[in-house]
Amino acid sequence: MSSTTTTNSLALHEIVLSIADSLNEAQETLRSVSPYDEYGRPNTLYQLPYLDFNLEVISQFETSQTGSSTGGNGIRFIPFRSTETTTKNQGVITSNISGRFVAVMPNEGLPQIALSAITKFNETNSEYAIYSIAVKAVQPNNEFVIGQRIEINFDEATSMDLNSKMSVSAPVFIGAKDGYTRADDGNVYVQVKLKIAEYNAGRTFVFKANSGTQFISIAISKP
Known part of the structure; x- marks a missing residue:
């Protein structure tokens, strides 16, 4: 028993x-x-x-x-x-x-910043839809920060939540997925390739960019 x-x-x-x-x-x-x-x-x-x-x-x-x-x-x-x-x-x-x-002081004692991001459609082929992601670090006075390291990763868990728990294939990064903000415009640029079948099916791909303790989510889906 x-x-x-x-x-x-x-x-x-x-x-x-x-x-x-x-x-x-x-x-x-x-x-x-x-x-x-x-x-x-x-x-x-x-x-x-x-x-x-x-x-x-x-x-x-x-x-x-x-x-x-x-x-x-x-x-x-x-x-x-x-x-x-x-x-x-x-x-x-x-x-x-x-x-x-x-x-501890916010942002590890460095001046507080905020992140903003924009996405741009580049092209499609038989396998992928290719997008560019630009992430910028901005100070409270709206001036961009030069030389700020920013990393961008695919957020699989949030992507599945937004797609009713349907699986979303991990995008392919073209080149590095992190870098330092540029002196000319304050952006870090990365390119990603999204599975064309899932892209055409209306799936949403979510990315998370972070710099230190600052995070921002970026969503890409077919218009």
């Missing part, structure tokens, strides 16, 4: 992510404070420059078994509680994990 056991445990990355989410919510609350009170006096504004954390977790090795068929060996991580027993059980290890979340 099979039995079902419910285990309340978390993966280590889930524990750390929950701390990061709580820290982000706290910082957002601090940012929402008005610079001035109802009488026009400046409010004291705060921010969280860093957060040190120390976790004590139990690593417990288990063998799962359902009915007459043996499952397998596994390991689960459980947050340590002050009421936990200090008895050293076989297969149970108590560990300390410490770290620090540190606030």
Whole structure:
């Protein structure tokens, strides 16, 4: 007779992510404070420059078994509680994990930029539809940035979502799919070849361009 056991445990990355989410919510609350009170006096504004954390977790090795068929060996991580027993059980290890979340400047401390993109149809042949993609990095004053590295990749997951989960063949890049913005117009240019059958069928091909922490999505489909 099979039995079902419910285990309340978390993966280590889930524990750390929950701390990061709580820290982000706290910082957002601090940012929402008005610079001035109802009488026009400046409010004291705060921010969280860093957060040190120390976790004590139990690593417990288990063998799962359902009915007459043996499952397998596994390991689960459980947050340590002050009421936990200090008895050293076989297969149970108590560990300390410490770290620090540190606030960093946007765009790795460089001037903030935005990305923009345009596409241009070139030609078709018996196999492919060929397009050019131009991506530009722009400063807040709308001046383009020279020498900014930009990379362009095919976004297969988003392409499938936009095509009702139908498969979309990966485009072929003509030459490099990354480069540095040019001095004459601030663009990085790449060319891509799209499967002609899927292109004629109205499929949408989505690309993602990024430079540092900045991203932009680019969609190409038959007009």
